[in-house]
Amino acid sequence: MENFFATCPRGLEAALASELTALAAQHVKAVDGGVQFAGPFELCYSVNLESRLASRVLWKIARAPYRNEQDIYEITRALPWCGWFGPERSIRVNVAAIKSPLKSLDFATLRIKDAVCDVFRAATGRRPDVDTHNPDVRIHAFLTATDFTLYLDTSGDALFKRGYRTVTGDAPLRENLAAGILRLSGWQPEQALLDPMCGSGTFLTEAAMIACNIAPGANRSFGFEKFKRFDAGAWNTLRERAHARINKSIKTNIYGSDRFGDVLELARTNLVALGLEDKVSLKQANVLEMPPPAASGILVTNPPYGVRMDEQQSLAEFYPKLGDALKQKYSGWTAYILSADMRLPKLIRLTASKRTPLFNGALDCRLFEYKVVAGSMRK
Ligand SMILES: C[S@@+](CC[C@H](N)C(=O)[O-])C[C@H]1O[C@@H](n2cnc3c(N)ncnc32)[C@H](O)[C@@H]1O
Structure with missing residues (x-):
């Protein structure tokens, strides 16, 4: 069983929670800005493919108390990054915080990136590049006053990008x-x-x-396709089923x-x-x-x-x-x-x-x- 967090436009949390429940998510709980849920890893394939309301689906990989940037570095350094993706993947780290005691979120971002790169360098002799525009793997950190949570982004591009919009008007809605x-x-x-x-x-x-x-995600690719545990067979089956259902x-x-x-x-x-x-x-x-x-x-x-x-x-x-x-x-x-x-x-x-x-x-x-x-x- 894995833990996930789906983000959404604020105000849609309860509607997203009921959408996720219908997609067989378990332990569904709406909070400000998104919905926590759990299920087997492959659940993130179907949520990315089928959810019309979610903005991103994040896979929770760690949560621990912290006090300073050194704690953040050490918590990140202790995680099995090489099991999740290879050093040939480019990365981007995003940090969001509510009531964090840290002075600089930019410095926290840097320490997370350093820790990930140090793990790869020690294990493989090679470190991932940083690509802020079009990364293969997005790492999201969320800091509260006391807790540090890390997620791997299973969506990649935000889910409101369905892949059909080639042109936009003046003030398009997401x-x-x-x-x-x-x-x-x-x-x-x-x-x-x-x-x-x-x-x-x-x-x-x-x-x-x-x-x-x-399905809103029928015509696009996703972040989870870059992970080592990506099961192309299971994903293709889901996608083919979605195509077969179109009427x-x-x-x-x-x-x-x-x-x-x-x-x-x-x-x-x-x-x-x-x-x-x-x-x-x-x-x-x-x-x-x-x-x-x-x-x-x-x-x-x-x-x-x-x-x-x-x-x-x-x-x-x-x-x-x-x-x-x-x-x-x-x-x-x-x-x-x-x-x-x-x-x-x-x-x-x-x-x-x-x-x-x-x-x-x-x-x-x-x-x-x-x-x-x-x-x-x-x-
Ligand atoms: C905020 S935009 C709507 C954006 C739209 N929801 C989208 O996703 O692209 C408002 C639209 O109202 C149209 N509009 C303004 N006054 C109008 C009127 N009297 N009758 C019909 N359309 C009007 C504008 O041309 C503009 O395209």
Whole structure:
């Protein structure tokens, strides 16, 4: 049995915990920023392949009390690095800390790297190179006031990089946050789904992948492939099973629109990369004028948010009109609006039935739920 930690966008921890439980993870426990879980080593193959919400899957290799950088060096030096990967692999060390007494995390990072290299040099005469851009093996350390935990990263590139996005729009959402919001909305593939300000179409692409049962990691490689214990046979079996499950003949009701044709082209390009262009109807339209594509469904969107004064002003005029458009045309729909603009809930003049704090990268956002019922929700 191995211990793992899956990181995720803050606010999605409970949703990730239930996703991991469904993937047969054991001892699942949500904490700030991620979820602890346990299982056989091969569990990290399926979680990397199947989790739509996780950002990274880290394999815990040590935890010990520490007081200073020398303790960190010695704890790291005592670990069996040569059993985990070879000296020909390049490495990168990341250190994160909460309430650590250490003065310099950079120095702690250096001591961990030194310890790993010293182990390899003593055992093989050769040491791994450091590559901060594209390392084969990522080592993550986490320091609290008293404890030092080390992880090997089984994901490699962050999991929101699904491998389908060749182009991005202005302010694209991370794929795993979009998938998490779809999960929080309770959307089921039989229901209509609309993003009327879809930009590069992240919600739509994630929804089409869910509907067609495409594993998010089906088209990319992972960090665990660089480990000595990597079992290529077991991994290929999992991947082949995932490919066999794909069902592109399913009928979908997924709609996207945007005011600008050029961003819709980005959305189309991403869908084409997955062969899913016929699963989503895209249309150039202004959300304020557009009739709903179905009598009821789930609307999910992240409207533009402005930083400059003139943008702020035009958004202050836009939000009440958006509220009016929803109220007048979308009764029967439930709308989920993700925004970092804390003026939105007041200006949209609708009563939110739920508000969920979420982070889009470092941006503090809220997901507002509006159940649109004719005539009954004017603030
Ligand atoms: C923050 S971006 C959405 C990003 C998107 N979620 C993605 O993943 O790429 C907001 C989008 O709203 C669109 N937009 C702004 N005003 C609009 C309007 N009145 N009607 C339709 N789309 C609009 C913009 O063109 C922009 O693409």
